[in-house]
Amino acid sequence: MKLKESNRINAEALYELKSVVDPQVNEKGQECLYVLTSICKETDKYYSNIFYKRLDTLDTTQWTFGKDRNYSPRWSPNGEQVVFISNRSGKNQLFLLNKQGGEAKQLTFLANGVSNPVWSPDSKEIAFQCNLKMGETVEDKENITEKKEEKVTSLEVTNMKYKSDGKGFWDGSYDHIAIINIESGDLEQITSGENNYYVQSWSPDGQYIAISADESDEKDFSFIADIYLYNRKERNWKKVTESNGSYGKATWTPDSKRLGLIGSGREYENATLSKIWVYDLESDYLQCLTPEWDVNVGDYAIGDFQQGSVTPGILWGEDNESFTFLGTDHGNTIVYFGNISGAIYPSLIDNHHVYGLSTGGSLKRAIVAISTPTHPGDLYTLNLETGEVQQITDVNKEFAETHTFSEAEPLQFHSRDGWELHGWLMKPQDFKAGEKYPMVVEIHGGPHAMYANSYFHEFQTLTSNGFAVLFINPRGSHGYGQQFVDAVRGDYGGKDYEDIMDAVDYCLETFDFIDASRLGVTGGSYGGFMTNWIIGHTDRFKAAVTQRSISNWISFYGVSDIGYYFTDWQIKADLNDIETLWKHSPLAYVNNMQTPLLILHGEKDFRCPIEQAEQLFIALKVQKKETKFVRFPESNHELSRSGKPTLRIERLNYINNWFLKYV
Structure with missing residues (x-):
């Protein structure tokens, strides 16, 4: 029996679904705040509000209203007030709510906005981050009002890290830390200079503020984050880590004698697993508590739905x-x-x-x-x-009552060289035993990320349109130990490609409802690279969709915001080894590509710049191959996850319609 159209989960369902994130329990453990995010169809924007829940009665009260972004609620240590961030005044500013009720009071008025509020233990002050150009301070009058629109001018570039996906071109400003007295409104800036500083946490005894920063002289070739302790009373600094990796998420024991950290060295560059570290203030000793534990500390699951987790x-x-x-x-x-x-x-x-x-x-x-x-x-x-x-x-109770979700059946199998692999298969939502169905293979980005037992809206739209969906964690994925995640480095298009193809073969051998003649493949970022690679090495897929992809490692080296070091880390080659870079480039195999290919790319993607898509499109068109190129304006590398809602929906419809046409 076919699903009713009203029960299908389509791309437009994003307008109905709500994202709940960032639970915050107060110190007494009886009350909780959280953030609920929705999409306003009329304005084509996200909006979020803060909700309060008593944990004994489970009674719920909405604390903020409107179609703005209200988020990052943080209880004062005395439990009487809540600070949060809101863009209701134009920029993200700190606002204060009294637990007993009343209107929220705006605390900051900085032109570039603020982020990351951290309470002092006496509930009288709040530390936060702000963005300042050289010479600016939080007390400058011109920085306390909204800046006028700057004139178009030239951009002078001297640093290699001059652009960043999502942020754009560097404007000469740095992240600094300031403290506001909530009664007087007085501001105190505690960092300055040509470094970025990020506030972590305030010790319960009030003496120290934990801060992360990279104070190395050569930032273009530095990929570290050290932890520092700022002595609030004596106004001096103490360095906790040894500039050998990246450390953060600093949290204090209640007695302020120990500081917990999550971080790692650079043994495997960005594939190095995060560990738990504890710094003892009395002995001045930093110890790793999980040196041999082969599990990545933190949440590395990938998805396309939650907003602001x-x-x-x-x-x-x-x-x-x-x-x-x-x-x-x-x-x-x-x-x-x-x-x-x-x-x-x-x-x-x-x-x-x-x-x-x-x-x-x-x-x-x-x-x-x-x-x-x-x-x-x-x-x-x-x-x-x-x-x-x-x-x-x-x-999402009302939505769940009227829509049908597809389950994800876990898969466990072995690669051709004996490695244990893990993935999932989702059946079409109108599955009927005895019938044959097309299958779409989904490939995640990273490559150091992990598909998980988590909601993926894209997958549900595909199963709603009659496709089975296969997704696995090939070599290079997190979640399976250090050797597994490191295995892809220097081998892009090698064993990782074999893992995906072995997963396809396993499904065809195991599940008789999959039509081997009707296969599609898609993925974004590294998954886009792999999609390009696959269609250059096999013709078994009837259609492919490549998203925010890499096609040419030679040009990627110089145009990506991370190209010059990511290429070295992942391909283990640079511009002195053009042969290796080209060997791993899907563009080198364009003559072999026969699969109809849809190319989706954001025009402001600085991570995998759109020239990667342009090269591939033109190379295919020159050879009269079946292809289409869709450019998404004002969209960066995060289009599928946090991009403009209408463009996210357009993207999902393009993917589904391409597979419906060609598979």
């Missing part, structure tokens, strides 16, 4: 020795328990994606945000001692 660092308990945290493992993100003795065990392990975690300081109960392939996401209480969970929000 926040991954915490390690969350300490009352005993100053125990903590809870998130880890990425075998297609799931898991809540783990650990302590300074090195013990680690799961508190919540299931086939799901935990994308939010908050405890309020107690290790008895947590609030977690959980998504599954058939559940976009909600909040749950988690008993950290028993593992029992209870759902406390149901933000």
Whole structure:
């Protein structure tokens, strides 16, 4: 029996679905704040508001209203006030709400906006980040009003890191940290100079503010983030880490004697697994608690739905020795328990994606945000001692009652050279035994990311249109240990390609409902590279869609915001080795490409610049190959996840319609 059209999950369903993120439990553990994001169809913009929930009665109250972005709610330590960020005045500014009610009070008025509020332990001050050009301060009068539109002028470039996807061209400004007194409104800037500084956390005794920064002289070739302690009273600094990697998510024990960090060295460049570190202030000693643990600390699952999810660092308990945290493992993100003795065990392990975690300081109960392939996401209480969970929000209840989601069946199989591989297969939403169905292979980006037991709107639209969907974590993916994630470096288009093709063969041998003559393939970023690579090395796919892809490593080296170092890390070659760069470039195999190819690319993508798509399109058209090129204006590398809603929907429809036409 065919699905009713009203039950199908189409691209436009994004207008109906809501994203719930960033749970924040107060220190008493009885109240929780969270952020709910929706899309306003009339304005074609996202808007988010803050909700309050009592955890004993589960009563819910909406605390902010309107069609602006209100997010990052943070309880004051005394539990009486909440600071949050809102763009209601034009730029992102700090606003203060009293728990007892009343209008929100705007605290900051900086021209470039602010981010990342962190309370002082006495609830009298708030540290935050702001963007300042050289010579500017937070107290400059011209910086306290909205700046006038700047005239078009030339851009003088002297640094290699002069552009960044999502931010655009560097304008000579730096991220700095300031503190505001919430009673007087007085501002104090605590960092300055030609470095970026990021506030992490404030010690419970009020003495230190943990800050991350890269103070190396040669920024173009530096890829570190050190942790510093700023002594609030003495106005001096102490460096905690040794400039050998990237460290962050700094959190304090209740007694302020230890600082927990998440970070890694550069042993495998950007493929190095994150570890848990603890710095003891009394002994001045930094120790890695997980040196041999082959699990990546944090949430590295990839998706296309949640807006503004926040991954915490390690969350300490009352005993100053125990903590809870998130880890990425075998297609799931898991809540783990650990302590300074090195013990680690799961508190919540299931086939799901935990994308939010908050405890309020107690290790008895947590609030977690959980998504599954058939559940976009909600909040749950988690008993950290028993593992029992209870759902406390149901933000997409009405949608779920009227629409059909496709399950994701886990797959476990071996590659041709004996490596264990993991993935999922989703059946079409109107699946009927005995019939044959086309299958689309989806390939994630990164390559160091992980498909997970999480909601993926793109996949649901494909199954709604009658396609089976196969997605796996090939070599290079997180979640399967250090050797696995590192294996892709220097081997793009090698064993990773074989892993994907072995997954296709496994499905064709295992599931008789898949039509081997009707296969499609798509992916974005690295997944776009692999899509290009696949159609240059096999004709078994009837159609392909490449998104924000790489086609030419030689030009990518100089045009991407990360090209000159990412290419060296991943391909293990530079412009002194053109032969290797070209050997790994899909463009080198364009003569072999016979598969109808749809090319989707954002015009402001600085990560994989649109010239990568242009080269491929022209090369194919010269040879009269079947191809189409779609350019998305004002869109960067994040189009599929946080781009303009109408363009996200257009993109999904282009993908589905291409496969419906050619597969």
